[in-house]
Amino acid sequence: MTSIRDVSKVAGVSVATVSRAMSRPEKVSDKTRKKVLEAIKATNYRPDVLARNFTTRKSRTIVVLVPDISNPFFSRVIRGIEHAAQRVGYSVLLGDTRGDPAVEDTYASMVEARLADGIIQLNGRLPFGDTSGGEDTGRGDDAGGDAAGSSDTFGRSAESTKKSVPLVNACDCVHGSNVPTIELDNASAAKAMTQHLLSLGHQHIAVVQGPVGSSLTKERLRGHTEALQEAGLTLDSTLIAEGDFSAASGEAAVTTLLAAPSMPTAIFCFNDEMAMGAMHSLKKSGYAVPGDISVVGFDDIQFARYCDPPLTTIRQPAEGFGTRAMEVLLGMLEGKEPEVLNQYLPHEIIIRQSSGPVKK
Amino acid sequence: MTSIRDVSKVAGVSVATVSRAMSRPEKVSDKTRKKVLEAIKATNYRPDVLARNFTTRKSRTIVVLVPDISNPFFSRVIRGIEHAAQRVGYSVLLGDTRGDPAVEDTYASMVEARLADGIIQLNGRLPFGDTSGGEDTGRGDDAGGDAAGSSDTFGRSAESTKKSVPLVNACDCVHGSNVPTIELDNASAAKAMTQHLLSLGHQHIAVVQGPVGSSLTKERLRGHTEALQEAGLTLDSTLIAEGDFSAASGEAAVTTLLAAPSMPTAIFCFNDEMAMGAMHSLKKSGYAVPGDISVVGFDDIQFARYCDPPLTTIRQPAEGFGTRAMEVLLGMLEGKEPEVLNQYLPHEIIIRQSSGPVKK
DNA sequence: TTTCAAAATGTAACCGGTTACATTATAGAA
DNA sequence: TTCTATAATGTAACCGGTTACATTTTGAAA
Incomplete structure (x- = not known):
């Protein structure tokens, strides 16, 4: 060597x-x-990159925390991150958390151990510790004015406690902290979709939502409710089922919903996989889609247009989330505060054949 | 600190x-x-992990080279790798190559630069023979003076010893080298599927294969041909179309195949996405599946059972490939030669409703 | 108690970069 | 030519671990 x-x-x-x-x-x-x-x-x-990383105290690596890589939507986001990282010579460490906070912590501690410079989190959990931001690692690259006290006499006085790790939240974000977020205006998107269904004459619109804890679920439900109210309708809580974003949970939700007091004429699933599960289940029970019941999804994953019937859904700029998140994180690593803390990327309603006029 | x-x-x-x-x-x-x-x-x-990595000359990191993360099959393999890595305290760097050999080389050079200890490659390209590189390390800013790089394929690398990077090949493997492989017995699996179609009475079985260069494609085609021959049939080359594993390419292939001199009664697609594209296309053209034409796939991705009709396909142990590949690589990193160079994991034919008796 | 191998611990070199600071070379001004 | 500001280069410390080797401690046998 x-x-x-x-x-x-x-x-x-x-x-x-x-x-x-x-x-x-x-x-x-x-x-x-x-x-x-x-x-x-x-x-x-x-x-020797290891030597360089050691001396510069940077790894030029970021970690991506994702609850499940095999989710097609997430994998596209990751691809966006990865390509953006490649362009600037960063590498990305993959952290499949399986929703396990312990695994998240493990990865968060990698940043503390300097194995990675920052984190992009694809589903907002609790922020890691402090997040107070500001204050980056001293020793900048600014050549100028390094005062006399060359040796690091940093105030290691008190327990520095949780170093705030550079963190960006994408797709499903928690708000209220000062962690930058990149996401859809989920409420508006859901509202638009519900309006689409209303315009087709649907009055009993069931919802297969995501895990109730997630802000994404809350926002989408809020948009849906808003659209309903503006149309003079109210939310029928018996038409809300909970899913976990898997096709199987969509399948299961349908059986619940079909037993509801007021039969739904449309089902709004909060992602495409659940919608596919729902359609599958409906057809198995003898209902025509959209003849008897309309089904719509969210995400516009690659398979949405290959469903039968092709799925009406909401397209999200998945790769865009990734590249944007990477840009913001990069900025933070260079000490820049993001100029916009909460960014919203545009959605697009994709109307295909799984939604149709209400059956008379 | x-x-x-x-x-x-x-x-x-x-x-x-x-x-x-x-x-x-x-x-x-x-x-x-x-x-x-x-x-x-x-x-x-x-x-400080960076310091430790520096002194021990190990990064406890491996890179996974994948042509496309958003392919649901690959993402499952990656999940397998990632979980296996987590268990032993390794991290995985994700390298989405988009099939670009230059990107592959970039990642290969990371191993030389000791940023990673080894590589798992999900589609076998040439082994990273050359390694001449000399390229920079990918700091974003090579302002000017790039005179050093660029000249590759110069003899000098021969003398610089073909650094053998610890490498494992999974899923779509090249043979003949001493790189360990983990894959399906693709020929047997394909043969079994063709036999299934033959048993339903199909005589004109079209194939939508993968890229012709890949050994996976060759093996599956070999198995298919073998089954045909054992049934006293010969391969009709007009019934072979090439795809690229995308649903769109399956869609396109169908138009070609329907124009073939002898009308196929079944289509064997070498992955599920192409099969979904094919079914979509067939139905659009007014053919019933499997009434008029049977369609079968390969992989058993999550969506296969949510197709309409649910897709007959071949299940591969995707996570299993990942964990096994990780185990082998780990062994190599500890200096062990793998006891079996070429490992084959079992497949399973999953018969659903997209394949049926030939139309009389 | 003495002896000595084994166990426990300490000392300091080392890994391969980066960079503060010191030193030398260069060139334009006086 | 001499002086001086600036550019170019050199010297050596430093980052924070690991580990070879030296030294001390321990404990059981003699």
């Missing part, structure tokens, strides 16, 4: 010059730079 | 003892260990 010292020997310069030639080429003269570059080539030198 | 020296001071022992108390507790006396543990707690000490 050739080291920077080998290169410096071959090039006939000091290690500092080699280092500078690589990281800040404008600080070395042309001829020196050329010599160094040649020496690098001659020795087949590759900088 | 508290360091190991802080802990040693508080505990009244040397740094070596602290280090040993953590990594090899049996080498330290009970009372000392207790003192150290208390000091660790008192100082709120967390070992």
Whole structure:
């Protein structure tokens, strides 16, 4: 393994010059730079990233916390993150939490142990500890004015407690903290979908929501309720079923809903997988979709248009969430406060054939 | 940030003892260990992973190279890898290559730069032979003077020893090298499926294969042909269409196949997404599935059973591939040669409703 | 009590970069 | 030419672990 010292020997310069030639080429003269570059080539030198990470105290790695990678929506978000990271030379560590807070903590502690510089969390749980933000790792790259007290006399006085880890929340976000969020205006999107169903004449619209704890669920339900109210209707709580975003839970929810006092003529599922499960279950019970009952979803996953009938749903810019989240996190890592704390990306209602006029 | 020296001071022992108390507790006396543990707690000490990785020359990280994370089959494999890694304290770096060999090389060079200890590759390309690289490490800003890189395929790498990076190949594997592989017996699986179709009376079975370069495609086609031959039939090359594992390509393939001289009565797609695309296309053209034409897939992704009709397919142990691949790689990292170079995991034919007797 | 191998612990070098600070080279001004 | 500001380069400390080797302690046998 050739080291920077080998290169410096071959090039006939000091290690500092080699280092500078690589990281800040404008600080070395042309001829020196050329010599160094040649020496690098001659020795087949590759900088040791582990050593560099160690000295710079940065890993140029971020972790993505996701409850389930095999969810097609999340995997697209991850792809967006990954590509954005690749472009700027960052790598992404994958953390499949299976919803387990212990696993989340494990990954959060990786940041504390400096294995990663920041976290993008795809479903908002409790923020890790403090999150007070501000204050980044001293030792910036600003060449200027490093006062006399060179040695780090940092105030390690009190228990510094939870270092605030750079954190961005995407897709399903918690609010009220100062953690930046990137998400859909879930209420508006859901409202628009419900309005679509209302416009088709549906009055008894069932909902298969997500886990009740999630803010995403709350927001979507809020939008739905709002649309109902504006149409002079009220929310019928017997038409609300809870799902967990899996197709199986959509399937199960339908049996509950069909037993409700007032028969629904449409079912609004809070993601496409549950919608697919619901359609499957309906058809198995002999109901035509959308002839007897309309079904609509949320996300517009790749498979939505291959359903039978193709699924009416709400398209989310999945990759966009990822790239945007990465941009914001990158900014934070450079010490910038995000100019907008809560960002909303646009949705689009995709009307296909699973929704139709109410059956008379 | 508290360091190991802080802990040693508080505990009244040397740094070596602290280090040993953590990594090899049996080498330290009970009372000392207790003192150290208390000091660790008192100082709120967390070992600096970057420093540890640097000194031990290991990152306890592996990279997973996948052509497309949003493929539901791959994402399950990844989940398997990730969970297996979590159990042994490894992290996984995600590398979405988009099939781009340049991206693959970038990730391969991470191993050389010691950012990762090994690689699991989910689709077999050429083994990273060349490694000439010399490329930069992917710091975002190579302002100017890129004179060093760019020239690859220069003989020099031969002398620089083909660094063998610990590599495991899973799912779609290249053979003939000494890279361990974990996969299905694709030929047998495909053969079994074709036999299923033959048993339903189908004589004109079309195939929507994957990219022709892949060994997975070749093997499955081989199994298919074998079944045909054993039934006294020969492969009709006009009934072979090429796809790229996307639903859209399955959709497109169907139009080609329907124009073939001999009308197929069944279509065997080499993955479920293409099968879903094919079914979609067939139904749009007015064909009943399986009434007019049977369609079968491969993989048994989560959505296969929610298709209409539910898809007959071949179940692969996706998570199993992941965990097994991780086990093998782990073994290699510990210096063990894998006892079996080419492992085959079992498949299972899942017969649902998309395949039926041939139409008379 | 003495002896000595084994166990426990300490000392300090080392990994390979980065960078503060010191030193030397360069060039324009006086 | 001499002086001085600035650019270019060199020296060496430093990051925070691990571990080879040296030293001390322990405990059982002699």
